[in-house]
Amino acid sequence: MTMTIPLRLEVDPATLLDLAPRMGRTMVIGQSGPVTHERIGAVEAVAREGDRLRLSGATQDSEIALEALASVIYDRSSEMQGKVYPRLEFRDAEGATIFAMVGMEGLEPFAAVLEDIAAAPEFPSPEEPRPEPQELAEDDPILPPFRALEGSGRPVVIEFARPGFTQRWRGEIAALRPSSGFLNVMTKDFHLHLRAGGVAGWEKEAGASHALDAEGRRIGLSLREEV
Numbered sequence: 001m002t003m004t005i006p007l008r009l010e011v012d013p014a015t016l017l018d019l020a021p022r023m024g025r026t027m028v029i030g031q032s033g034p035v036t037h038e039r040i041g042a043v044e045a046v047a048r049e050g051d052r053l054r055l056s057g058a059t060q061d062s063e064i065a066l067e068a069l070a071s072v073i074y075d076r077s078s079e080m081q082g083k084v085y086p087r088l089e090f091r092d093a094e095g096a097t098i099f100a101m102v103g104m105e106g107l108e109p110f111a112a113v114l115e116d117i118a119a120a121p122e123f124p125s126p127e128e129p130r131p132e133p134q135e136l137a138e139d140d141p142i143l144p145p146f147r148a149l150e151g152s153g154r155p156v157v158i159e160f161a162r163p164g165f166t167q168r169w170r171g172e173i174a175a176l177r178p179s180s181g182f183l184n185v186m187t188k189d190f191h192l193h194l195r196a197g198g199v200a201g202w203e204k205e206a207g208a209s210h211a212l213d214a215e216g217r218r219i220g221l222s223l224r225e226e227v
Contacts, residue, residue, distance in 0.1 A: 005123065006075040006124055007122055009071075010120065013090055024105040025105050027101070027104055028062050028099060028167065033219050034197075035219060039059060039060050039062065039167060040190065064165055065165070068165070071095075078102075092163075136196040140183075142211075143176075144202070150174075154226075155170060155225070156224065157223070169189075207227070
């Protein structure tokens with residue numbers, strides 16, 4: 001692994017996002033609690049719609065609240081089989097990551113876009129401990145709405161929302177892939193990872209199923225058939 005210190009980019013986050021179409025194929029990642037929602041593909045267009053920014057393309061559909069963006073951290077430490085997967089973390093004023101973008105074509109496209117942007121070292125904070133993985137049980141509350149659509153051939157919308165960020169995927173759930181304590185939905189342009197035990201139930205509203213935590217609060221994940 002390449003040992004590099006993350007960098008805080010001295011750039012307006014919205015201005016940097018305007019350059020996303022030049023970064024090649026990216027993975028746009030929304031994560032909160034037990035949910036990780038990843039869109040994979042090129043950002044073809046960036047449009048400002050009032051106080052929001054939309055990333056769009058054949059495989060991308062993300063909305064970002066401009067007022068939520070405070071800083072961008074550039075991390076080049078992830079390396080697999082000799083290939084660097086650069087990561088941009090878009091953070092709020094408290095330092096929490098709103099969403100992230102990972103370059104799927106290696107370091108070069110990111111480096112070309114960022115070469116004229118000043119940066120300063122950003123020493124990482126200690127990572128918060130994650131829950132111990134547990135086996136995905138047959139009666140895990142995560143499963144029912146996904147099993148109802150698995151292999152049905154019916155188009156669905158899986159949406160993730162957290163403060164400042166919303167992202168959607170439209171497609172068919174051909175098969176569920178439980179692995180390593182997660183329920184996974186995986187296609188060439190989308191990955192959804194749901195940690196076993198992370199959903200306590202579902203709430204139906206306007207044709208959509210909304211995932212709930214143990215206190216009955218929505219956690220930002222919803223699933224519905226596309227009409």
